[in-house]
Amino acid sequence: xxxxxxxxxxxxxxxxxxxxxxxxxxxxxxxxxxxxxxxxxxxxxxxxxxxxxxxxxxxxxxxxxxxxxxxxxxxxxxxxxxxxxxxxxxxxxxxxxxxxxxxxxxxxxxxxxxxxxxxxxxxxxxxxxxxxxxxxxxxxxxxxxxxxxxxxxxxxxxxxxxxxxxxxxxxxxxxxxxxxxxxxxxxxxxxxxxxxxxxxxxxxxxxxxxxxxxxxxxxxxxxxxxxxxxxxxxxxxxxxxxxxxxxxxxxxxxxxxxxxxxxxxxxxxxxxxxxxxxxxxxxxxxxxxxxxxxxxxxxxxxxxxxxxxxxxxxxxxxxxxxxxxxxx
Ligand code: SF4
Numbered sequence: 001x002x003x004x005x006x007x008x009x010x011x012x013x014x015x016x017x018x019x020x021x022x023x024x025x026x027x028x029x030x031x032x033x034x035x036x037x038x039x040x041x042x043x044x045x046x047x048x049x050x051x052x053x054x055x056x057x058x059x060x061x062x063x064x065x066x067x068x069x070x071x072x073x074x075x076x077x078x079x080x081x082x083x084x085x086x087x088x089x090x091x092x093x094x095x096x097x098x099x100x101x102x103x104x105x106x107x108x109x110x111x112x113x114x115x116x117x118x119x120x121x122x123x124x125x126x127x128x129x130x131x132x133x134x135x136x137x138x139x140x141x142x143x144x145x146x147x148x149x150x151x152x153x154x155x156x157x158x159x160x161x162x163x164x165x166x167x168x169x170x171x172x173x174x175x176x177x178x179x180x181x182x183x184x185x186x187x188x189x190x191x192x193x194x195x196x197x198x199x200x201x202x203x204x205x206x207x208x209x210x211x212x213x214x215x216x217x218x219x220x221x222x223x224x225x226x227x228x229x230x231x232x233x234x235x236x237x238x239x240x241x242x243x244x245x246x247x248x249x250x251x252x253x254x255x256x257x258x259x260x261x262x263x264x265x266x267x268x269x270x271x272x273x274x275x276x277x278x279x280x281x282x283x284x285x286x287x288x289x290x291x292x293x294x295x296x297x298x299x300x301x302x303x304x305x306x307x308x309x310x311x312x313x314x315x316x317x318x319x320x321x322x323x324x325x326x327x328x
Contacts, residue, residue: 002040004044005046009052012053018048019208021046023046025046026048027048027049027051028051029110031098039122050109055072066086066087066216070211070214073104074104077108078095087217087221088221093230094299096228100282108165111165112165113203113212117147118140119144120138120139122198127234130201131159140159145303146306149266150300150302150309151300152195152196152268152270153196153301154198156198156199158196159243160263160266166269167228171261172218172221173188174217175188176189177188177214178210178212178213180210181210187206193205193267195266222249222259224247224248224250225250227323229243231264232289240266243316244262244316245261247260248279253283253284255325258277259294264309275295275296289321290318294315
């Protein structure tokens with residue numbers, strides 16, 4: 001492990017000032033970053049501990065939505081009464097992730113910045129990984145790629161985004177609030193994570209030195225009909241092969257609005273508004289759910305070992321929508 005400096009930020013302004021230091025990384029719960037640093041995958045020069053900043057609250061907002069502070073722990077958010085009752089999709093997704101110990105430690109800001117679990121990325125003894133060493137090639141293309149992307153991948157990288165929380169946030173159309181050297185801005189979840197293209201080393205659209213302050217949820221939490229379905233190789237403490245965040249607003253037997261996003265299939269939570277629009281105005285039915293699934297998966301291109309994900313994803317989408325739609 002390369003030696004690094006450590007500073008505990010006493011204020012957001014101090015964190016932002018320190019964040020301009022070359023090689024600086026913000027440290028929340030450390031459940032991913034410390035592993036990466038220990039393995040030499042990232043080599044921080046300075047860790048800026050932001051975990052004690054006053055950004056851990058979950059509060060109702062004036063517009064009827066909710067704000068979740070970036071330093072709120074995953075367990076606290078999942079079990080918060082406001083989230084459990086108004087945004088059950090998010091609560092379910094958080095509880096599907098990692099283990100209780102990790103959820104107690106991990107922060108919402110850190111979860112947004114989780115790196116891929118591609119094994120070639122974590123193995124520094126392996127030469128070819130464009131995400132870790134830009135320009136070195138991709139070991140997963142033509143290598144072990146059972147867990148990799150079937151949508152939105154590039155020749156440079158076929159990694160998947162690992163978070164469950166982010167899939168629910170994408171479906172719920174959350175916004176990420178950040179502050180940096182150029183001030184404060186809000187980024188739609190759909191635009192926060194990137195597809196790999198030619199620059200897979202960049203996971204997000206955060207600019208240099210920007211600190212995540214929190215996440216805003218809109219007033220409509222789809223509380224009545226929401227289901228997070230995670231399909232994985234074992235029942236707990238495993239990343240998704242495919243996951244589905246599905247929620248419906250059903251009134252009078254007709255779908256008035258729909259929220260749908262996939263995890264485990266792309267470099268970012270995968271959402272396509274056309275798939276949601278296909279459901280609106282229709283009665284919940286297997287036919288409508290299947291058509292929405294086909295739209296969401298349009299353009300899928302499996303790698304050599306993960307063709308099964310296409311069938312799995314279609315079935316998971318339909319099942320998640322059936323479960324959400326069947327709720328009272
Ligand atoms: Fe690296 Fe991406 Fe290829 Fe994995 S899929 S080896 S993260 S470039």
